[in-house]
Amino acid sequence: MKSFSVPNPAVKRLSLYLRRLEQLAEEGTKTVSSRQLAESLRLSDAQVRKDLTYFGQFGRPGVGYEVRPLVEELRRILGTDRVRSVVLIGVGDLGRALLRYRGFPNRGFEIVAAFDIAQDKIGRDVGAVRIRHLDELGDALVEYDLDMAIMAVPPHAAQEVADRLCEAGIGGILNFAPTTLNTPRKVAVFSVDLAASMEQLSFQVHTRK
Amino acid sequence: MKSFSVPNPAVKRLSLYLRRLEQLAEEGTKTVSSRQLAESLRLSDAQVRKDLTYFGQFGRPGVGYEVRPLVEELRRILGTDRVRSVVLIGVGDLGRALLRYRGFPNRGFEIVAAFDIAQDKIGRDVGAVRIRHLDELGDALVEYDLDMAIMAVPPHAAQEVADRLCEAGIGGILNFAPTTLNTPRKVAVFSVDLAASMEQLSFQVHTRK
DNA sequence: CCCTGTGAACCTGTTCACAGCG
DNA sequence: CGCTGTGAACAGGTTCACAGGG
Numbered sequence: 014m015k016s017f018s019v020p021n022p023a024v025k026r027l028s029l030y031l032r033r034l035e036q037l038a039e040e041g042t043k044t045v046s047s048r049q050l051a052e053s054l055r056l057s058d059a060q061v062r063k064d065l066t067y068f069g070q071f072g073r074p075g076v077g078y079e080v081r082p083l084v085e086e087l088r089r090i091l092g093t094d095r096v097r098s099v100v101l102i103g104v105g106d107l108g109r110a111l112l113r114y115r116g117f118p119n120r121g122f123e124i125v126a127a128f129d130i131a132q133d134k135i136g137r138d139v140g141a142v143r144i145r146h147l148d149e150l151g152d153a154l155v156e157y158d159l160d161m162a163i164m165a166v167p168p169h170a171a172q173e174v175a176d177r178l179c180e181a182g183i184g185g186i187l188n189f190a191p192t193t194l195n196t197p198r199k200v201a202v203f204s205v206d207l208a209a210s211m212e213q214l215s216f217q218v219h220t221r222k
Numbered sequence: 223m224k225s226f227s228v229p230n231p232a233v234k235r236l237s238l239y240l241r242r243l244e245q246l247a248e249e250g251t252k253t254v255s256s257r258q259l260a261e262s263l264r265l266s267d268a269q270v271r272k273d274l275t276y277f278g279q280f281g282r283p284g285v286g287y288e289v290r291p292l293v294e295e296l297r298r299i300l301g302t303d304r305v306r307s308v309v310l311i312g313v314g315d316l317g318r319a320l321l322r323y324r325g326f327p328n329r330g331f332e333i334v335a336a337f338d339i340a341q342d343k344i345g346r347d348v349g350a351v352r353i354r355h356l357d358e359l360g361d362a363l364v365e366y367d368l369d370m371a372i373m374a375v376p377p378h379a380a381q382e383v384a385d386r387l388c389e390a391g392i393g394g395i396l397n398f399a400p401t402t403l404n405t406p407r408k409v410a411v412f413s414v415d416l417a418a419s420m421e422q423l424s425f426q427v428h429t430r431k
Numbered sequence: 432c433c434c435t436g437t438g439a440a441c442c443t444g445t446t447c448a449c450a451g452c453g
Numbered sequence: 454c455g456c457t458g459t460g461a462a463c464a465g466g467t468t469c470a471c472a473g474g475g
Contacts, residue, residue, distance in 0.1 A: 020466055024425050028418035032400060046434065054402050058434095059468055066436055074435045075475040091421045092428035099420075110319035116400060116417040122424075160427055161420075185427035187420060191241060191325060193263050201426035203419055208325040209237035210414055211308075211370075211396055212300045215331075216233050217410035218369055218394035219301035229444055255456065267456095268446055275458060283457045284453040 023064040029054050030061070031087040038080050046077035093121035098159040101127040102174050103166035104134055104144050107189060111163055112139045124163070126153045130170075147174070151181045160184030168192050175202075232273040233300075238263050239270070240296040247289045255286035302330035307368040310336040311383055312375035313343055313353050316398060320372055321348045333372070335362045339379075356383070360390045369393030377401050384411075 033053055037045055047061040065071055065078070068090050072078045088094040099117075101108055101124050111117070112124055127139065128147045137144050145153070153159070162183050166174050171190035178186055178200075185201035188194055191209065194202050242262055246254055256270040274280055274287070277299050281287045297303040308326075310317055310333050320326070321333055336348060337356045346353050354362070362368070371392050375383050380399035387395060387409075394410035397403060400418065403411055 018465090022466070024422060025418070027425075028415065028421045029402070031421075032418075048434085057468070059470095060466095062435060063437085063467075070436070072435050073475075074473075075433050077434065090425065092424040093421060097424060106319040106322045110315040111416070113315045114416060117420065120417040120421065122417070122420050161423060163420075185423045187423050193238070199430070201423055201430060203423040203426070205414060205416070205419055206237065207320070207323060207414070208329040208331070209234070209241075210412055211326065211331050211372075212237045212240075212302060212329065213233060214370060214394045214396050214410055214412040215301040215306060216236075216299065217412070221408070221410060227443090231444070257456085266446070268448095271457060272445075272459085279458070281457050282453075283451075284455050286456065 019067045023067055026054075026056070026060070026064050027068075027087055027091060030064070031084065031091065034080050034084045034087065038084055042080055044077045044079050047072070049077070088121070095121070097122050097161065098125045098157045099123065099161045099163055100125065100150070100153060100157075100159060101142075101163045101165065102129075102147065102150075102178070103164060103170075103189075104129045104139065105165060105167075108163075108165040109139055111165060111189075112142060122161075125157050125159065128153075147177065150177060154181050154183065161187070163187045163189070165189045228276045232276055235263075235265070235269070235273050236277075236296055236300060239273070240293065240300065243289055243293045243296065247293055251289055253286045253288050256281070258286070297330070304330070306331050306370065307334045307366045308332065308370045308372055309334065309359070309362060309366075309368060310351075310372045310374065311338075311356065311359075311387070312373060312379075312398075313338045313348065314374060314376075317372075317374040318348055320374060320398075321351060331370075334366050334368070337362075356386065359386060363390050363392065370396070372396045372398070374398045 030050060033050060048058040051058040051061045069086070071083050071086055085094065099122050101112060104127050108127070112127060117124065124142060127142045127144050128150055129135065129144055130147050134144050135146050160183065162178050164171065164174055164186055168190045171188065171192040172194060175186060175194045175196055179196055183200060188202055188204040191206050196202055239259060242259060257267040260267040260270045278295070280292050280295055294303065308331050310321060313336050317336070321336060326333065333351060336351045336353050337359055338344065338353055339356050343353050344355050369392065371387050373380065373383055373395055377399050380397065380401040381403060384395060384403045384405055388405055392409060397411055397413045400415050405411055
């Protein structure tokens with residue numbers, strides 16, 4: 014694994030490749046060329062090849078890529094070759110929706126514990142998961158072998174929750190709060206900013222004409 | 223407005239600037255320098271200045287940027303200088319959460335209508351919005367003056383719903399389905415792929431060591 | 432001929448460094 | 454002196470074009 018100098022956008026596209034390859038595998042397709050893969054994702058064939066070679070040589074000239082092995086390979090690269098347990102912090106409307114989101118288990122992520130601080134939520138079940146108090150967070154990270162958290166808390170609480178996650182030794186945070194988190198270098202943070210996404214779209218719509 | 227050649231990442235950061243500036247305005251801060259703005263967002267001061275000058279000259283040498291006017295300016299650029307009405311398609315768990323998401327109205331987006339195809343959902347209310355059948359979509363786009371949609375439908379339905387939106391004359395789509403949508407060039411699409419975001423994070427966490 | 436892998440060319444976006452204004 | 458705005462240098466990513474394998 015050469016982890017030196019892989020463009021971030023390339024990693025992002027790896028997810029797209031994986032999704033498409035899983036589809037192809039289900040349809041029974043055995044091999045696929047960079048061009049075919051590219052077309053269905055509206056990318057260029059060169060892009061696909063370049064992206065894949067950042068991580069190794071998976072194709073065969075004249076043939077293309079074998080679907081099944083490449084799926085395995087990409088999962089390994091993305092760290093989803095085994096099921097990854099995840100905790101959720103913040104069980105509001107968004108948190109509840111994420112708890113039930115099928116796309117997570119489908120792609121190898123299982124939310125195994127949920128935390129909040131509202132007393133009236135503690136002890137309740139959402140699906141198979143019981144809501145616990147945030148103070149028990151440390152225990153849970155030990156109990157399950159687990160290194161990622163999903164944060165769906167109000168903006169004003171985000172930094173404190175992030176601090177507690179880092180203190181508990183979390184490896185990465187998927188942050189839904191519209192806040193710039195202050196975290197140690199070694200903790201990976203990836204933010205999903207819903208309102209900002211709408212603003213991006215709004216900009217596109219209202220300047221394209 | 224010079225809409226030629228603005229880096230996309232710059233537009234993305236505009237959202238961050240706006241959010242921070244709104245905070246500063248609330249705190250009563252009158253002016254802010256590129257350095258101050260940059261620090262709170264973990265960017266470089268040069269980046270901030272460069273980004274802003276893609277859209278005009280808003281600062282004063284020796285002083286910085288006046289918070290209030292810059293907020294107005296950024297809103298105008300992002301198209302949120304007035305409230306934007308939006309429709310939601312797909313009222314599952316995620317759709318419901320988005321209907322209730324405070325971040326949208328806070329940033330000038332109001333979901334004024336919701337659509338689904340499940341008969342048992344039609345006619346029900348979520349918050350102030352009544353769920354209608356997708357067939358009535360065309361009417362709604364006329365009824366409200368509106369050009370953006372949020373799509374929170376299952377992957378298998380995504381392309382068809384997108385087709386119907388485009389047919390109805392939508393201007394842009396915020397897509398939550400993990401699918402590459404096929405849409406006419408003139409329709410702006412912005413995708414939020416939750417599972418892919420987790421995979422990004424997983425990659426960071428599991429290769430950083 | 433079809434396809435991959437890859438250096439090289441190209442393009443896009445970021446950082447630097449400084450002129451010039453208040 | 455502090456701060457913006459900006460060309461110029463630089464870095465990061467993408468596309469091109471082709472050598473070489475099946």
